Amino acid sequence: MTDLVVVNLSRLQFALTALYHFLFVPLTLGLSMILVIMESVYVMTGREIWRRMTKFWGLLFGINFAMGVATGITMEFQFGTNWAYYSHYVGDVFGAPLAIEGLMAFFLESTFVGLFFFGWERLSKVGHLLVTALVALGSNLSALWILIANAWMQNPVGAQFNFETMRMELASFSQVLFNPVAQSKFVHTVAAGYVVGSVFVLAISAWYLLRGRNVDLAKRSMAVAASFGLACSLSVVVLGDESGYLASENQKMKIAAIEAEWSTEQAPASFTVFGFPDVAGRTTHAKITVPWMLGLIATRSIDQQVPGILDLVARAHERIASGIEAYRALGVLRRDPTNATERARFDAHRADLGYGLLLLKYTGDPVQATPAQIDRAAWSTVPNVPVLFFAFRAMVALGLYFIALFATAFYLSTRHRFESHRGFLRLAFYSLPLPWIAAELGWIVAEYGRQPWAIDGVLPTFLGASPVPVANVVLSLLGFVVFYSALAVVDVYLMVRTIRRGPDGLGYWPPPAGQPKAAGGKRETVEAVVH
Amino acid sequence: MLDYAALRIIWWLILGALLIGFAITDGFDLGVGAIFRFVGRTDEERRALLESVEPVWEGNQVWFILGGGAVFAAWPLLYAASFSGLYLAMFLVLVAFILRPVGFTFRNKLADPRWRSVWDGALLIGGAVPALLFGVAFGNLFLGLPFHFDALMRPVYTGGFFNLLEPFALLVGLVSLSMLVMHGATYAALKVGEPMSERAAAAGRAAAGLYLVTFIAAGAWLATMEGQRIVSVIHGSAPSNPLAKTVVLARGAWLQNFSTHPGLWVVPIAALLAGLATWVLLRARRPGLGFVASSLAQAATILTAGIGLFPFLMPSSTQPDHGLTVWDASSSARTLTIMLVAVIVFLPIVLAYTAWVFRVLKGRITLEELRRHEGSY
Numbered sequence: 001m002t003d004l005v006v007v008n009l010s011r012l013q014f015a016l017t018a019l020y021h022f023l024f025v026p027l028t029l030g031l032s033m034i035l036v037i038m039e040s041v042y043v044m045t046g047r048e049i050w051r052r053m054t055k056f057w058g059l060l061f062g063i064n065f066a067m068g069v070a071t072g073i074t075m076e077f078q079f080g081t082n083w084a085y086y087s088h089y090v091g092d093v094f095g096a097p098l099a100i101e102g103l104m105a106f107f108l109e110s111t112f113v114g115l116f117f118f119g120w121e122r123l124s125k126v127g128h129l130l131v132t133a134l135v136a137l138g139s140n141l142s143a144l145w146i147l148i149a150n151a152w153m154q155n156p157v158g159a160q161f162n163f164e165t166m167r168m169e170l171a172s173f174s175q176v177l178f179n180p181v182a183q184s185k186f187v188h189t190v191a192a193g194y195v196v197g198s199v200f201v202l203a204i205s206a207w208y209l210l211r212g213r214n215v216d217l218a219k220r221s222m223a224v225a226a227s228f229g230l231a232c233s234l235s236v237v238v239l240g241d242e243s244g245y246l247a248s249e250n251q252k253m254k255i256a257a258i259e260a261e262w263s264t265e266q267a268p269a270s271f272t273v274f275g276f277p278d279v280a281g282r283t284t285h286a287k288i289t290v291p292w293m294l295g296l297i298a299t300r301s302i303d304q305q306v307p308g309i310l311d312l313v314a315r316a317h318e319r320i321a322s323g324i325e326a327y328r329a330l331g332v333l334r335r336d337p338t339n340a341t342e343r344a345r346f347d348a349h350r351a352d353l354g355y356g357l358l359l360l361k362y363t364g365d366p367v368q369a370t371p372a373q374i375d376r377a378a379w380s381t382v383p384n385v386p387v388l389f390f391a392f393r394a395m396v397a398l399g400l401y402f403i404a405l406f407a408t409a410f411y412l413s414t415r416h417r418f419e420s421h422r423g424f425l426r427l428a429f430y431s432l433p434l435p436w437i438a439a440e441l442g443w444i445v446a447e448y449g450r451q452p453w454a455i456d457g458v459l460p461t462f463l464g465a466s467p468v469p470v471a472n473v474v475l476s477l478l479g480f481v482v483f484y485s486a487l488a489v490v491d492v493y494l495m496v497r498t499i500r501r502g503p504d505g506l507g508y509w510p511p512p513a514g515q516p517k518a519a520g521g522k523r524e525t526v527e528a529v530v531h
Numbered sequence: 532m533l534d535y536a537a538l539r540i541i542w543w544l545i546l547g548a549l550l551i552g553f554a555i556t557d558g559f560d561l562g563v564g565a566i567f568r569f570v571g572r573t574d575e576e577r578r579a580l581l582e583s584v585e586p587v588w589e590g591n592q593v594w595f596i597l598g599g600g601a602v603f604a605a606w607p608l609l610y611a612a613s614f615s616g617l618y619l620a621m622f623l624v625l626v627a628f629i630l631r632p633v634g635f636t637f638r639n640k641l642a643d644p645r646w647r648s649v650w651d652g653a654l655l656i657g658g659a660v661p662a663l664l665f666g667v668a669f670g671n672l673f674l675g676l677p678f679h680f681d682a683l684m685r686p687v688y689t690g691g692f693f694n695l696l697e698p699f700a701l702l703v704g705l706v707s708l709s710m711l712v713m714h715g716a717t718y719a720a721l722k723v724g725e726p727m728s729e730r731a732a733a734a735g736r737a738a739a740g741l742y743l744v745t746f747i748a749a750g751a752w753l754a755t756m757e758g759q760r761i762v763s764v765i766h767g768s769a770p771s772n773p774l775a776k777t778v779v780l781a782r783g784a785w786l787q788n789f790s791t792h793p794g795l796w797v798v799p800i801a802a803l804l805a806g807l808a809t810w811v812l813l814r815a816r817r818p819g820l821g822f823v824a825s826s827l828a829q830a831a832t833i834l835t836a837g838i839g840l841f842p843f844l845m846p847s848s849t850q851p852d853h854g855l856t857v858w859d860a861s862s863s864a865r866t867l868t869i870m871l872v873a874v875i876v877f878l879p880i881v882l883a884y885t886a887w888v889f890r891v892l893k894g895r896i897t898l899e900e901l902r903r904h905e906g907s908y
Binding site: 062063065066067069070071073074076077079080081082084085087088090091092093094095096098099100101102103104106107108110111112113114115117118119122123162164165166167169170171173334463466467468472475476479483487490491494497498 | 615686870878881
């Protein structure tokens with residue numbers, strides 16, 4: 001067993017670095033698409049203002065892109081450094097989509113992103129638009145492959161354990177590729193990224209309009225953000241429902257925890273709008289429920305049950321018992337690979353091996369596990385109910401809020417009435433941080449809700465960690481906290497500075513010593529500095 | 532479906548090709564990162580040097596990212612054992628690689644000289660540290676790393692960070708640092724205007740000299756060093772299990788592949804000749820051809836190391852039997868096949884559009900040109 005302190009520190013490090021990385025990824029996804037829209041309008045109409053819009057938002061895109069790339073490398077490294085056993089155990093399956101991501105997607109966006117900035121004078125209008133579109137295509141394909149890999153962690157199809165190599169091996173690549181969880185995750189996550197980009201453009205444009213500066217550019221940007229954002233916020237919620245549906249097929253425990261549904265209800269189950277989950281008492285207080293709704297969302301039927309936590313724990317008991325058999329047979333097969341009886345036993349229980357491995361947290365030898373240890377292992381399959389319950393509800397509430405926000409913006413933009421609604425502009429500006437909160441909550445629901453598994457039903461998280469010294473992990477974790485915090489300060493500073501200066505470089509911030517704050521006519525100096 | 536043993540050899544070659552692709556492309560921007568602060572004396576000169584790599588370094592670095600991904604997918608045990616074993620060294624490489632994107636993007640956003648110095652430092656670290664550490668890592672492969680596997684096949688590493696800094700490993704670190712600086716300097720001599728071009732050529736000649744000396748020294752050391760050899764029967768198509776072989780230590784074993792197949796000496800000789808040619812061509816102010824020669828030196832050097840180690844990927848110093856080899860650390864035949872198809876389909880596409888991007892960006896970055904397009908980035 002790897003030291004549990006190392007496991008917990010590694011988990012903390014992974015969560016922090018992933019959440020941090022996920023601050024930049026959605027904005028890259030969203031802004032790259034918005035840049036394509038703006039530059040397409042430029043190419044079609046030939047109006048200079050659309051080119052300036054593309055360049056201005058592109059400047060912000062560039063700052064964010066650098067942070068996304070920088071923090072993404074960390075994610076690739078960490079599987080090896082902190083999750084070595086995970087890498088060995090599932091690399092045969094999980095590594096392939098990651099490698100293909102590099103080959104097909106990351107190469108594309110990284111090779112062309114340089115030309116986006118340096119190619120304006122070297123390429124024709126259409127040529128440059130093509131480059132921008134390839135950057136956006138690369139980012140989106142990148143998300144696709146990463147989410148195929150991630151979906152396999154949630155729903156490990158198309159793979160089988162091989163006792164000779166002690167790892168999961170690929171049985172069907174097409175099953176991994178066409179994993180239903182991957183499809184809904186991709187659409188949901190990418191659409192969420194587009195919402196982040198849209199709110200970003202909407203909020204900053206609103207700020208310009210409130211200040212009465214760069215009005216032409218801001219109004220057009222706002223119109224783009226409003227229409228694109230409306231379509232995307234609708235898809236996030238509609239397709240979010242889709243991933244709820246799938247979670248119940250593959251990860252019944254996750255949806256039971258999200259719903260804090262302790263006992264299985266009569267079908268069709270009701271949906272709990274709000275309440276207070278009580279883990280110790282295994283009940284939920286002060287529930288407000290909508291009859292039928294969960295049953296309809298989760299099973300798309302009125303007669304299928306959505307199993308509750310207690311039933312699922314009972315099911316985990318059975319699978320652990322079967323997993324112990326698999327573990328026992330595996331021990332014999334490792335010494336005597338030709339033993340046909342044990343081979344047959346192993347094959348019969350192979351699917352439950354992961355449940356047997358859960359016991360390694362409580363005993364060195366799962367075969368000798370006591371009923372108390374089995375009970376603890378069975379209850380360990382329940383993720384943190386209150387966190388999932390509230391995180392999910394907050395995320396959904398934000399999703400609904402974005403639809404309302406964009407619908408209003410869309411209405412105002414068709415009426416050309418942005419400037420007269422200062423209240424709305426203020427609301428739009430203060431909505432700036434919200435889509436990031438929603439995206440991070442989404443990550444928490446999906447990945448914290450996967451616990452205690454690294455690979456659902458196959459590999460417990462605690463087992464996946466590298467057996468490295470505690471001091472190493474403490475050192476790297478502290479390093480990340482300090483280094484990432486410093487980068488965050490610089491990133492935000494440069495973003496704010498670029499926005500305040502604005503597309504024409506007329507805003508000057510921070511104001512130079514001894515100069516008035518509004519620095520009209522400072523264009524020359526500013527240009528030199530912006531470079 | 533191809534034979535499993537053949538697939539493993541193909542994937543060993545692909546790994547080599549990715550490393551070579553990394554050294555030839557990202558190698559020159561790492562090299563420029565290591566020297567731009569010295570070759571460029573004013574801020575403008577430094578900006579010209581940086582701009583010679585700025586539009587392309589990001590794509591170049593994907594060779595490294597892809598190399599990592601390929602090791603994960605094709606050699607998962609190698610990925611697991613090396614990254615976790617070299618934990619702190621990997622963290623340093625990671626910090627260097629994080630400093631590069633932010634350094635390039637942030638540096639020119641403010642004119643304050645202190646701000647620019649800070650990011651220059653970041654770019655210098657981001658260029659020089661990986662260039663040095665990759666060689667140190669290769670050196671340690673020849674020395675063997677202190678690791679073994681437990682009953683569940685978890686890699687257990689028993690060394691520390693400072694054990695990696697053995698004299699031989701540092702020597703190989705110098706080989707890679709000088710090789711990449713030579714490459715970056717040759718590229719800069721080709722891509723930037725005067726006076727930086729001439730200074731870069733001088734730096735490139737110095738680096739080429741150091742490269743030739745350290746390469747020969749490392750080779751001579753290797754001949755007297757204890758290497759490893761598999762003495763049990765090799766089953767090239769058996770399931771990947773690194774615990775099923777017997778390995779012995781033998782002096783000079785790392786050169787055994789060369790003595791068994793004397794034709795292979797062509798490779799290290801090509802490395803030396805290419806290094807020499809780079810020096811001569813820089814002297815003759817022919818940096819275009821010099822870059823070709825320098826690229827050849829990258830390829831031949833990496834191949835030399837690969838041939839020396841073959842079939843080992845990561846030998847173990849504490850339990851040599853547990854060392855990872857081409858025959859017992861790979862993914863399943865199915866995964867190797869699927870990944871091979873992906874490489875055959877996508878790598879030519881990648882090479883094609885990379886070539887197109889380089890063609891669009893052709894021409895020297897002169898100080899006049901730099902002043903002309905101020906503010907585009």
